[in-house]
Each structure stands twice: as structure tokens, then as C-alpha cells.
Amino acid sequence: MNEKTTLPTLPEESTPKAQRKSKMGWVWFLVLVLAGAAAYYYWPKGTSAADGASSSGGTGSKKKGGGPTPVTAAKARRGNIGVYVTGLGTVTPLNTVTVKSRVDGQLMKVNYTEGQLVKKGDELIEIDPRPYQVALDMATGQQMRDQATLDNARLDLQRYETLWQQDAIQKQQLDTQKSLVDQLVGTIKADQSQIDAARLNLVYCHITAEITGRVGLRLVDPGNIVHATDSNGMLVITQVQPISVVFPVAEDSLPQVLTRWHAGQQLAAEVWDRAGEHKLGTGTLATVDNQIDPTTGMIRLRANFPNDNEVLFPDQFVNVRLLVQEKQGVTLIPSAAVQRTTTTTYVYLVKEDSTVTVRQIVGGVTEGEDMEIVSGLAPGDEVVMSGVDRLNEGSKVTVQIIGQGGRGQGQATGGASGAPAAGSAGSKGHAGGKGKGQ
Numbered sequence: 001m002n003e004k005t006t007l008p009t010l011p012e013e014s015t016p017k018a019q020r021k022s023k024m025g026w027v028w029f030l031v032l033v034l035a036g037a038a039a040y041y042y043w044p045k046g047t048s049a050a051d052g053a054s055s056s057g058g059t060g061s062k063k064k065g066g067g068p069t070p071v072t073a074a075k076a077r078r079g080n081i082g083v084y085v086t087g088l089g090t091v092t093p094l095n096t097v098t099v100k101s102r103v104d105g106q107l108m109k110v111n112y113t114e115g116q117l118v119k120k121g122d123e124l125i126e127i128d129p130r131p132y133q134v135a136l137d138m139a140t141g142q143q144m145r146d147q148a149t150l151d152n153a154r155l156d157l158q159r160y161e162t163l164w165q166q167d168a169i170q171k172q173q174l175d176t177q178k179s180l181v182d183q184l185v186g187t188i189k190a191d192q193s194q195i196d197a198a199r200l201n202l203v204y205c206h207i208t209a210e211i212t213g214r215v216g217l218r219l220v221d222p223g224n225i226v227h228a229t230d231s232n233g234m235l236v237i238t239q240v241q242p243i244s245v246v247f248p249v250a251e252d253s254l255p256q257v258l259t260r261w262h263a264g265q266q267l268a269a270e271v272w273d274r275a276g277e278h279k280l281g282t283g284t285l286a287t288v289d290n291q292i293d294p295t296t297g298m299i300r301l302r303a304n305f306p307n308d309n310e311v312l313f314p315d316q317f318v319n320v321r322l323l324v325q326e327k328q329g330v331t332l333i334p335s336a337a338v339q340r341t342t343t344t345t346y347v348y349l350v351k352e353d354s355t356v357t358v359r360q361i362v363g364g365v366t367e368g369e370d371m372e373i374v375s376g377l378a379p380g381d382e383v384v385m386s387g388v389d390r391l392n393e394g395s396k397v398t399v400q401i402i403g404q405g406g407r408g409q410g411q412a413t414g415g416a417s418g419a420p421a422a423g424s425a426g427s428k429g430h431a432g433g434k435g436k437g438q
């Protein structure tokens with residue numbers, strides 16, 4: 001009985017100890033696995049990375065291999081730039097004529113086609129002239145009859161004057177005859193006016209162009225009866241050569257315009273399409289309005305354009321640029337090279353050793369793709385246009401000059417390590433030229 005009771009007690013005492021040892025083994029195993037993973041991901045790369053950092057002087061990690069940054073640059077140059085006053089204008093014809101009838105009658109002929117360019121004096125429309133020809137004949141006949149009566153009255157006056165001198169008639173009879181002659185003279189003048197009116201109506205039956213211009217759409221068709229009292233015209237003629245553009249400018253720009261305009265200078269004006277992409281013509285300032293609009297603070301100007309190619313169309317919206325001054329011999333750079341912050345304006349200047357430095361500038365007039373530099377740069381300086389997002393103060397660069405070859409391009413693309421630095425320095429002395437071999 002004692003053996004039976006002692007045998008099962010041994011496993012009960014040893015089992016908890018074995019379980020504790022097994023759990024501790026798994027814990028140490030997990031610790032070793034985590035330590036190995038951390039060493040794998042966070043341990044330095046070894047001697048190759050250290051050697052690369054030492055060979056590049058500690059800058060290789062920043063520049064990802066130590067190679068210079070390729071950029072595109074442009075040279076500051078000396079040139080001229082214009083100061084413009086701009087505005088959105090409306091093409092306005094110098095003359096527009098709505099042709100109406102001055103007489104009543106039937107429209108017989110139309111001697112033009114819609115959209116035709118007509119000259120002053122060209123016959124456009126014919127109204128039935130027959131009623132007015134009849135009126136002219138009647139007035140002529142009336143005048144002939146009254147003229148015969150006047151002639152007879154004058155003969156009687158001569159007889160009465162002779163008889164009065166012979167004391168054969170009374171003075172009253174002579175005076176009555178003189179009055180009759182004067183009345184008939186007035187009748188003849190009235191008849192002549194009737195003849196002139198009839199002839200004028202005949203002229204009005206043949207309607208001619210009062211100006212040289214382009215005819216619009218026909219408003220009345222042949223066969224219709226027209227009246228002098230009609231509110232609508234029969235056609236509209238618009239002068240298109242030359243033509244004007246009326247555009248408003250801010251009152252702040254008025255002094256510089258008036259200073260030169262009152263001095264007798266002809267201010268050149270350019271007209272562009274509404275998108276500002278295509279130049280439509282060149283003209284001159286014609287006049288300035290006599291008052292400023294108090295609600296907008298704008299004043300209207302009119303510029304005339306030859307419009308030889310007829311690209312300007314009445315009531316068309318266009319952009320106008322009025323040249324008020326041309327600055328000569330100033331320093332110019334492309335506007336794309338200018339960088340701005342909230343407080344400064346600067347450029348990346350390429351130095352002689354093919355590195356860049358930040359140079360603060362003072363800008364002036366901007367016109368198109370060019371910007372005037374008041375201070376900070378001189379003609380011949382190279383400024384970076386593209387690739388500035390990868391640059392810092394002192395960054396090494398390989399330069400591609402716009403319109404020229406590159407500076408140090410051959411060395412930058414070479415396969416040997418360390419060649420970029422040597423190539424950049426050597427390219428500055430390449431026969432004194434930048435990209436001369438390109």
C-alpha cells in the first residue's frame with residue numbers, strides 16, 4: 001500500500017517546475033528575435049556607406065551621391081521695356097449711318113448685296129420716281145404760265161408810265177399796275193421753289209451711300225412701300241476702315257497719359273483679342289473723355305486703328321495696351337527666374353564655381369516674359385529658371401543656358417566617380433566660353 005501511494009506523488013511535484021522553465025525559454029526566444037529584427041533594420045550600412053560619406057566630405061547623403069543638380073538658366077541682358085496702360089475695350093465705328101427714305105414710294109431696285117463694302121456716292125436703292133417726275137412737270141408748267149402773265153403785266157406797266165407822263169391816266173392806276181408786276185414776280189419765285197422741291201424729291205428717289213463702309217443685312221425688300229416717317233431704316237452702313245476702340249483706364253493712370261498726350265506725343269496703342277493671345281492691330285491714341293466716371297473711378301479713351309485686314313469688328317470686346325513710356329538700357333531677366341516670399345524677391349545666381357547663391361533683387365516693370373531689375377543684378381549674370389525646387393545656398397549645379405549649350409554637361413554625365421566636381425571646375429575654363437563646344 002505504501003508503494004502505491006508514493007508513486008503518483010512524484011509527477012505532481014515536478015510538473016510546475018518544468019512548465020516554468022518552458023515558459024522562460026519562449027520569452028528569451030522572442031527577445032532574441034526582436035533584437036535581431038531591430039539590428040537588421042537600424043544597424044549602420046557598413047563600411048561601404050561610411051566610405052561613401054568620407055569620400056564626399058560628408059555631403060553625399062544630402063545630395064544623394066554628391067552629383068551637381070542640373071538646372072536651366074538665363075543671362076541677364078540690357079534692353080528696352082515698355083510701360084503700358086491696359087484696359088478692356090469695345091470696338092466702336094467712327095461713323096454708322098442708318099439709311100432711311102426721305103420720300104414716300106415703292107421700293108423699285110436694290111443695287112447692293114448684304115455685307116458689301118460700298119464707297120461714298122454709290123447708288124444703293126431706287127424708289128419709284130414717276131410721281132415726283134409728274135410733280136416736276138406740273139411745277140414747270142405753272143411757272144411757264146405765270147411767267148407769261150408777268151411779261152404781259154410788265155408791258156402794261158410800260159404803257160401806263162407813258163400815259164401818266166402825258167397826264168392821260170391817274171397815278172393810282174399806275175401804282176396798281178406796279179403792284180401787280182411785283183405780285184407776279186413773287187409767284188414766279190414760288191413756282192421755282194416748287195420746281196426745286198420736285199427735283200429734290202427725284203434725287204431722293206435714288207438713295208446713295210453717305211459714307212464708305214460695309215452694308216449690313218437688308219431691312220426692306222423690293223416692292224414694299226416706304227415712307228419718310230418710317231422709324232426703321234432700310235439698311236445700315238458701318239465704317240470699318242479706320243475704326244476705333246473705346247476703353248476705360250483707372251484715374252490713377254491718367255496723369256502719365258495726359259502728360260505725354262498734351263505734349264503732342266502720339267501714344268501707340270496695341271489691340272489684342274479677348275484672351276490676350278493674338279495681336280490684332282496697332283494704332284494711336286485719338287482722344288480722352290472729358291470726365292471721370294465717379295461710380296467706377298475710370299475714364300474712357302479712344303484709340304484709332306487702320307483695320308486694313310478688317311479683324312476688328314464693331315462691338316467686339318478686345319484688350320488694349322497703351323504705351324506711355326519706353327525704358328531704355330535697363331537690366332532684364334525672364335520673369336520665370338524671379339522667386340518671391342512674403343517679404344523678399346530673389347533669384348538663384350550662378351557663380352563662377354558652378355554653385356548658386358540667393359541674391360535679393362528689386363524688380364520694376366514686368367512686360368510679357370521679361371522683368372526689369374532695378375538693383376541686385378547686372379547684365380551677364382546667370383539666374384536659374386528651372387530646377388530651383390532642388391537648390392539651396394551653395395548647391396553645385398550643371399547649367400544649361402537658354403539658347404546656348406551647357407556648362408559642365410560632359411563631365412556631369414561621365415561614368416567615373418568624383419568626375420562631376422572636377423568637370424564643374426574645368427568647364428569654367430573651357431576656352432573662356434560656356435557651352436562653346438555644344
